[in-house]
Amino acid sequence: MTNRGYLAALEAAILAYQHEIVRFCTGMLGEDGEDVAHDVFLIAYAALPRFRGASSVRTWLFAIARNHCRKVLRDRTRRRRNERRQQEVTWGAHRDPPLPPGQETDDPQQLVLRFLQELPEPERAIVLMRSRQALSHAEIAQALHVSTRTVERKWAKALHYLGGRIKDAMGW
Amino acid sequence: MQWDGNNGNGDTQRAYDALEAFEVRASPTFLSDVMQAAVEQPRRRSWFNRLLLAPHPWAPAALCVVVVLTLGSLLGLNYIDWPFVGKTPFAPIAAVTDERSGVIMETELTTPLVAFTAGLPMYYALHRGFDRAVAQPF
Numbered sequence: 001m002t003n004r005g006y007l008a009a010l011e012a013a014i015l016a017y018q019h020e021i022v023r024f025c026t027g028m029l030g031e032d033g034e035d036v037a038h039d040v041f042l043i044a045y046a047a048l049p050r051f052r053g054a055s056s057v058r059t060w061l062f063a064i065a066r067n068h069c070r071k072v073l074r075d076r077t078r079r080r081r082n083e084r085r086q087q088e089v090t091w092g093a094h095r096d097p098p099l100p101p102g103q104e105t106d107d108p109q110q111l112v113l114r115f116l117q118e119l120p121e122p123e124r125a126i127v128l129m130r131s132r133q134a135l136s137h138a139e140i141a142q143a144l145h146v147s148t149r150t151v152e153r154k155w156a157k158a159l160h161y162l163g164g165r166i167k168d169a170m171g172w
Numbered sequence: 173m174q175w176d177g178n179n180g181n182g183d184t185q186r187a188y189d190a191l192e193a194f195e196v197r198a199s200p201t202f203l204s205d206v207m208q209a210a211v212e213q214p215r216r217r218s219w220f221n222r223l224l225l226a227p228h229p230w231a232p233a234a235l236c237v238v239v240v241l242t243l244g245s246l247l248g249l250n251y252i253d254w255p256f257v258g259k260t261p262f263a264p265i266a267a268v269t270d271e272r273s274g275v276i277m278e279t280e281l282t283t284p285l286v287a288f289t290a291g292l293p294m295y296y297a298l299h300r301g302f303d304r305a306v307a308q309p310f
Contacts, residue, residue, distance in 0.1 A: 010210055014203050023196040034199060041206045042213065112194045131191035156184070163183020166190050 010045045013057055020058075020134055021065050027128040028069035029076075030117040036072055040065045055142050062135060063143035066125045073121065108170065115165040122146075123158040130155050 021040055025033025044064050051060060116124050125144065129135045130151075137155070141148040 007207070007210060011203070011207060014206055018198040018202050019196070022198040022202070023194070026196040027194070033196070034202065037198065038202070038206055038209070042209055045210045108190060109194060112190050127191065131188075131194070159184045159187040161183075162187035162190065163185070166186050167183060 006045065006048045009048060010041065013044065013061065014041055017058060017061055020132075021061060023132075024062065024065050024128045024134075025069055027113065027116050028066070028121075028124060029072060030113055033069075036068060037065070040068050043068060056139065059135060059139045059143050062129050062140075066129075066143065069125075070121065106170070111166065111169055112162075115162055115169075118165070119158055119161065123154050123161075126151055126154050127158045127162070 018037070018041075022034050022037040025036040025040065027033070029036060040061065044061055047064070051057075055063075116127065119127065122144065126140055129140045129143065130137070135143070137148050137151045140151045144151070
């Protein structure tokens, strides 16, 4: 495939999956995930020559998005740890981290986003991949390199947890 | 509430509905932004590909020879005394000669095997490298 062919494939993938990938990245990171989704599509573009069609394009894109979000989360944790150390040196006192976005809101979207951040990373990825019928259990298992049974178990567990949190917060 | 995954059965539908309602959409300029970045960014190549796509067309072949010769030398396969040439670091078929008489006592296929083993993946990579260079000239 020529370079123009790869660009056409990228355009088709963006048109088909941009909203799903932006939603996934936002849910994974707890804030606007558009910049990260931007990088996800560029990574996919660079990896297009190696795509052999073993899975669907959607599954492949979700797998790339999940790996990239993990990397962003790792970098963020490291940066925050360094900042905290720096702050301790500068101010000589421990301070609580700032409240995450959505802490003081009743907006259901923000609450869901906040509760998603309370889930362990694999469960969060599974919930975001599975909700709105984006991927089947089998496709998620393929993307995350785990068994279908593990996906089903974690999906059910995560739903129970989120349901409890929403009930407590909103009284639904 | 801490994450333990045991929060009662009736919560599932509630969470499902909330997740269905959770919607984030890409901005209208998302497509054009990504496409522009894709056009502008040079395609990433692995160090192996960059090495194989070196400016001189014979560079990969030279590398292949170097690898084979190095492996041959490292494995001590330089003990054939060729007429007019003397000892060479690479022999098509290595032979063990008797030190006093110079008679070839036995031959072995180690050198060709080493050359083949090292050369085959190199040839494959080389072939693919050139194939890519021709198919996708960036």
